[in-house]
Amino acid sequence: MPAIDMLQTDYTAPAPVSANATTTATPSPVLKVALVGNPNSGKSSLFNALTGLRQKVGNFPGVTVDKKTGLTVLTAHRQAKIIDLPGTYSLYPKGADEVVTCEVLLNPDNTDSPDLIIVIVDASNLKRNLLFASQIMDLRRPVIIALTMLDIAAKKGISIDVAALERQMGVPIVPINPRRNKGISQLKKTLAAVNSSEVVRRSDFIDIYALTGDWLAGVAPIVPAESPYALLHLACNYTEMPWVHAAQRIQMNALLGEHGFAKSKVQAQEVLRRYERIDRVMQQSVATVNPLRQSIASEKLDKVLLHPLWGNLILLVVLFLLFQSIFWLAAYPMDWIEQGFGWLGGALGSLMPDNLVKDLLINGVLAGLSGVAVFIPQIMILFGCITILEDSGYMARISFLSDRLMRSAGLSGRSVMPLISGMACAVPAVMAARSIQNKKERLITILVTPLMSCSARLPVYTVLISLVVPPKMFGGIFNVQGLVLMGLYLLGFVSALLVAKLMSWFVKSRERSLFLMELPVYRAPRWSNVGITMLEKAKIFVTQAGKVILVISILLWGLATFGPPERMAAVEKEYALLKQQQPERLEQLNIEEQNARLQHSFAGMAGHAIEPIIRPLGYDWKIGIALITSFAAREVFVGTMATLYSVGDPGADDRTLREKMREARLPDGRPVYTLATGISLVLFYVFAMQCMSTLAIVRRETGTWKWPAVMFGYMFVLAYASAWVAYQLLK
Numbered sequence: 081m082p083a084i085d086m087l088q089t090d091y092t093a094p095a096p097v098s099a100n101a102t103t104t105a106t107p108s109p110v111l112k113v114a115l116v117g118n119p120n121s122g123k124s125s126l127f128n129a130l131t132g133l134r135q136k137v138g139n140f141p142g143v144t145v146d147k148k149t150g151l152t153v154l155t156a157h158r159q160a161k162i163i164d165l166p167g168t169y170s171l172y173p174k175g176a177d178e179v180v181t182c183e184v185l186l187n188p189d190n191t192d193s194p195d196l197i198i199v200i201v202d203a204s205n206l207k208r209n210l211l212f213a214s215q216i217m218d219l220r221r222p223v224i225i226a227l228t229m230l231d232i233a234a235k236k237g238i239s240i241d242v243a244a245l246e247r248q249m250g251v252p253i254v255p256i257n258p259r260r261n262k263g264i265s266q267l268k269k270t271l272a273a274v275n276s277s278e279v280v281r282r283s284d285f286i287d288i289y290a291l292t293g294d295w296l297a298g299v300a301p302i303v304p305a306e307s308p309y310a311l312l313h314l315a316c317n318y319t320e321m322p323w324v325h326a327a328q329r330i331q332m333n334a335l336l337g338e339h340g341f342a343k344s345k346v347q348a349q350e351v352l353r354r355y356e357r358i359d360r361v362m363q364q365s366v367a368t369v370n371p372l373r374q375s376i377a378s379e380k381l382d383k384v385l386l387h388p389l390w391g392n393l394i395l396l397v398v399l400f401l402l403f404q405s406i407f408w409l410a411a412y413p414m415d416w417i418e419q420g421f422g423w424l425g426g427a428l429g430s431l432m433p434d435n436l437v438k439d440l441l442i443n444g445v446l447a448g449l450s451g452v453a454v455f456i457p458q459i460m461i462l463f464g465c466i467t468i469l470e471d472s473g474y475m476a477r478i479s480f481l482s483d484r485l486m487r488s489a490g491l492s493g494r495s496v497m498p499l500i501s502g503m504a505c506a507v508p509a510v511m512a513a514r515s516i517q518n519k520k521e522r523l524i525t526i527l528v529t530p531l532m533s534c535s536a537r538l539p540v541y542t543v544l545i546s547l548v549v550p551p552k553m554f555g556g557i558f559n560v561q562g563l564v565l566m567g568l569y570l571l572g573f574v575s576a577l578l579v580a581k582l583m584s585w586f587v588k589s590r591e592r593s594l595f596l597m598e599l600p601v602y603r604a605p606r607w608s609n610v611g612i613t614m615l616e617k618a619k620i621f622v623t624q625a626g627k628v629i630l631v632i633s634i635l636l637w638g639l640a641t642f643g644p645p646e647r648m649a650a651v652e653k654e655y656a657l658l659k660q661q662q663p664e665r666l667e668q669l670n671i672e673e674q675n676a677r678l679q680h681s682f683a684g685m686a687g688h689a690i691e692p693i694i695r696p697l698g699y700d701w702k703i704g705i706a707l708i709t710s711f712a713a714r715e716v717f718v719g720t721m722a723t724l725y726s727v728g729d730p731g732a733d734d735r736t737l738r739e740k741m742r743e744a745r746l747p748d749g750r751p752v753y754t755l756a757t758g759i760s761l762v763l764f765y766v767f768a769m770q771c772m773s774t775l776a777i778v779r780r781e782t783g784t785w786k787w788p789a790v791m792f793g794y795m796f797v798l799a800y801a802s803a804w805v806a807y808q809l810l811k
Contacts, residue, residue, distance in 0.1 A: 490584025
């Protein structure tokens with residue numbers, strides 16, 4: 081394939097930075113590297129391949145956009161901090177995620193401003209990806225292009241001369257396959273080599289001043305920038321850039337008005353110029369073996385998986401298998417964990433003397449820890465399955481399949497990903513709604529997303545289903561408990577659609593939405609990525625939810641152990657007399673005394689206070705305490721039950737929580753957890769808004785407490801009404 085020298089621009093314009101159009105890379109102890117690229121280009125896979133388990137997840141300063149960073153080793157004496165920026169198709173921001181990417185790359189004072197940028201380019205969609213890459217190059221920062229999806233390009237009949245493409249683009253290009261860990265070591269070597277160069281020289285991909293005129297250089301004294309292209313972005317988007325102050329905006333507005341700057345016209349001209357240059361680059365470096373290429377495997381699969389009938393049936397089967405696996409695969413490790421904590425509680429009970437320290441350790445700390453640890457297998461399996469669906473490319477098909485259904489509920493296919501994300505956690509799912517440009521659809525999506533059954537509900541569902549649903553097999557292969565679990569998730573989804581339709585009648589808007597989505601090719605899941613995600617989510621569950629559960633378990637132990645002195649003294653005096661009169665019933669009296677102390681404790685008083693409200697739902701005062709504590713976080717329900725049944729039963733150290741709950745009795749001898757009570761309680765947790773973090777994030781996303789209040793109110797009404805109806809019908 082012929083190769084020519086890199087194309088040069090003939091126009092020399094005044095520059096607000098050094099006349100030679102250079103950027104000096106200032107060495108730092110840890111090299112800051114930004115990963116940027118189009119969605120579905122392989123950016124997340126590369127991030128995981130570079131950083132492994134050395135990752136941190138947080139928020140960018142001042143916004144709630146996810147910030148993923150990690151460390152990678154370049155040489156024996158040098159590390160790089162990898163910053164995974166949100167995927168975007170262009171530097172022109174259209175949503176909060178794109179604004180973050182724009183600010184990190186354009187604002188030199190940003191704390192995450194990178195020393196070097198890696199642009200991930202999908203070889204199978206080279207022309208579109210090079211458009212974004214050329215924009216990044218014109219920022220005059222050190223750039224490396226990581227070329228992914230070469231195997232997919234080959235299947236499409238596309239042959240790329242990487243060396244020629246590198247000469248044409250003027251930046252290092254490294255072919256990689258992060259799913260198979262290929263090219264990663266070469267990419268690290270290139271990173272270290274580029275950083276060791278004091279000056280990176282390159283002409284601009286297109287001449288920016290030829291589009292605007294020399295007056296654009298006048299932007300630099302108002303808002304400093306590192307390149308003419310950065311100045312153009314300031315001219316186009318200064319009102320949306322947080323670091324541009326009010327006084328600067330006034331000056332910018334005056335300058336642009338003086339020169340009659342037309343943003344849309346310049347943007348259109350820029351895109352045309354870039355594509356003209358990209359066409360010439362591709363003529364010298366890319367060959368298409370068969371322009372009328374045959375359909376590849378992804379397209380053949382889509383004919384079935386996106387079929388209006390078969391596609392939806394297959395989707396139901398996939399979801400069915402997912403929820404079956406949560407019970408089937410997790411059953412054994414959950415039993416081992418429960419038995420382990422039961423043995424440990426029994427061993428400590430026999431070794432330690434009877435005192436408050438023993439009671440706190442066994443009935444407070446150990447009970448709280450068991451309520452966290454026992455559900456780690458299910459959390460890992462759930463997130464592992466979701467990651468497989470995402471990695472394989474099938475998750476995007478779920479959005480496509482659901483678009484028609486979403487529109488019938490007054491939403492669009494863009495709402496599907498936040499709703500699906502809500503199966504993991506409502507907090508990031510609410511933040512993901514930023515990608516919805518239509519304000520009405522975005523608000524409704526935020527308000528109904530918490531109806532999706534999140535992972536915090538999973539421990540509650542698991543305990544209650546195992547109590548009231550027999551572990552039978554349907555047809556010899558289907559677990560009935562798994563079918564019920566799937567039904568609860570579908571109930572949440574259907575309820576979200578119905579509520580969304582109802583809200584669409586009240587929330588008025590004239591905006592129209594258009595759902596456009598690129599479907600990635602099908603790929604085999606990267607199992608190391610699946611494993612990393614499972615471990616990461618388990619760690620987050622233990623460290624975040626676990627801390628809440630443990631703290632509340634210890635506080636609850638205190639509230640369940642102590643009470644008003646006069647009440648506790650009366651209980652002690654009453655049972656001391658009974659033990660003297662009936663020494664043959666000493667063991668039974670000890671159990672009755674513990675239950676009496678629990679009922680007269682501060683926690684028992686709170687439970688009895690709300691019992692008249694919850695009695696129509698079939699709940700006793702202990703369940704009432706759990707409802708109160710789990711308003712902090714739903715998963716606290718399990719820790720609360722573990723603590724209450726441990727404090728109230730001194731001889732239960734070696735039994736599992738489910739055994740204790742199954743044996744629980746009302747004062748008249750009837751079991752607490754009947755089918756009616758269990759179904760009522762499950763339905764309450766399907767609908768109730770019991771997550772303070774979600775309310776806080778909705779307040780932040782909507783800018784008012786009005787919508788969190790609306791969300792809490794309608795969900796509580798749904799929860800109470802459905803629980804009441806279920807109990808009245810089944811009791």
